[in-house]
Amino acid sequence: MALFTLGLNHHTAPLAVREQVAFHVERVHQALGDLTRCKPVHEAAILSTCNRTEVYFATDVPEAATQWLLDYHHLARHELEPYLYTYPERDAVRHAFRVASGLDSMVLGEPQILGQMKEAVRLAEEAGTLGTTLHKLFQHSFAVAKEVRSTTAIGANIVSMAAAAVRLAERIFERIADQKILFIGAGEMIDLCARHFAAQHPKQLVVANRTVERGLVLADRFGGTAIKLEELGERLPQFDIVVSCTASPLPILGLGMVERAIKARRHRPMFMVDLAVPRDIEVEVGEMDDVFLYTIDDLAQVVESGLESRQAAVVDAEAIIAERVDVFLRWLATRGTVPVIRSLRDAAERARRHEVEHALKSLAKGEEPARVLEHFSHRLTNKFLHAPTQALTQADADRDQFQAIVSRLFHLHPESRVDE
Known part of the structure; x- marks a missing residue:
């Protein structure tokens, strides 16, 4: 596997x-x-x-x-x-x-x-x-x-998606402080975006979420308010900036809803950021003249501006990763030997238990303990060595290789010999 x-x-x-x-x-x-x-x-x-x-x-x-x-x-x-x-x-x-x-x-x-x-x-x-x-x-x-x-310095000078969204908004509006902002969702990404936009002290900050209570927890931290998702159609025209990131499988803001909002705004521009995958805002919305719609891929181009200062750290990071990959693969390789090791230990334990029972019976018969112990050690040694000895004597073409493996397994040396 x-x-x-x-x-x-x-x-x-x-x-x-x-x-x-x-x-x-x-x-x-x-x-x-x-x-x-x-x-x-x-x-x-x-x-x-x-x-x-x-x-x-x-x-x-x-x-x-x-x-x-x-x-x-x-x-x-x-x-x-x-x-x-x-x-x-x-x-x-x-x-x-x-x-x-x-x-x-x-x-x-x-x-x-x-x-x-x-x-x-x-x-x-x-x-x-x-x-x-x-x-x-x-x-x-x-x-x-x-x-x-x-x-390493891999995390230095990061320009986040949230910061990139603020930078793009500043290209559309002279002052974020004069704008009303709507956040759709209350997850981690919206939290990050709300932090960056709130630092610009917008005129109004509202969080729309399926669960109003959760949206209110987020909005309270930045002096904002919360509404239900069902209110989007009615409230959307009020906002200059809309940032959305939910887990909805279908778009939350459709073309019709945004068209009505733009009409109610008398075609004042609306800046929209869709950070969701799948997207929260229908693709066709981006084709409207008075809407500036950016997706997560669009923001990536802004993010690249802070890349150079972190590139030097990539070399160091890759070196660390290469070393740690080898460590993990060595562990993974040992996983394949676990069943064999378990079988070897089980076989040795069965042999040990059998010889202990045999020795205990001999002692119960009154035989001399020293003789029983000597007999026990000989029988156990013979059992442990029987399989490798038999394999060595039966080895043919690969005899040298097999001998080398046995020598390594039992820490044998060329000069090792049994005294006669």
Whole structure:
């Protein structure tokens, strides 16, 4: 059974493709169960974010996971295969370490991916699909990420998606302080965006969320208010800036709703940022004259401005990862010997118990203890050495190789001999 990673990300697939294979949190348990029950996959974890969908799994038939992904999302092979990558063992381990360390992120060195990986592990544990191999892989990934972040400058001068959104808004509006802002959703990304926009002291800050109570908790921290999602159609015309990031499988803001809002605003411009995958705002909205709509891929171009200062740290980070990959693969290699070691110990224990019983019976008969002990040690030694001795005497073409293996196993030396 080998380790693999199957997936696509912002390097290999555009947003329109990524959103087709995104897994919503509430469906991950079902998906993992479906993968491990119906396919020859023994362990599995799903990492699904705005920038990537990846399946980490252990199997002897990697193609089974690819077919499952296509079937699960009802996609034809030609629609998805050009964007997919499948990494075998060493590459899969290296990839996991790079992802956890932020080296494979749209924002180089960003820390959010580590939390998202930990959430993927938690969901796999709950689903019962995180076995020993994947558990060890992710624990090593988290340790490597910690080492990279603490010993290199990979996280220095990060320009986040949230900061990029503010920069783009400043291109449209002279002063953010004069604008009214609506945040749709109350997750981690909206929290980050709210922090950056709130620092500009906007005229009004409102959070729209399916659960008003959760939205209110976020809004209170920034002196804002909260509304229900059902109120969007009525309230949308009031806002100059809209930032959305929910887990909705369907768009929340459709073309018709935005058209009505723009008309009510008398065609005053509206700046919109859609950070969700799948998208929260219909694509056609971006074609409107008075709407400036940006997706997560659009923001990546702004983010690149802070990249140069972190590139030097990549070399150091890659060196750390390469070393840690070797460590993990050595551990993985030993996993294959565990059944043999267990069988060897079981056989030795059976032989020991049998000889102890034989010795105890001899003592019960009144035989001399020293003689019983001597007899016991000879019988036990002969039992332990019988199999390797027989194998040595029966070896033919590979006799020299077999002798070398036995010498290594029992720490023998050329000068070793039995005194006559």
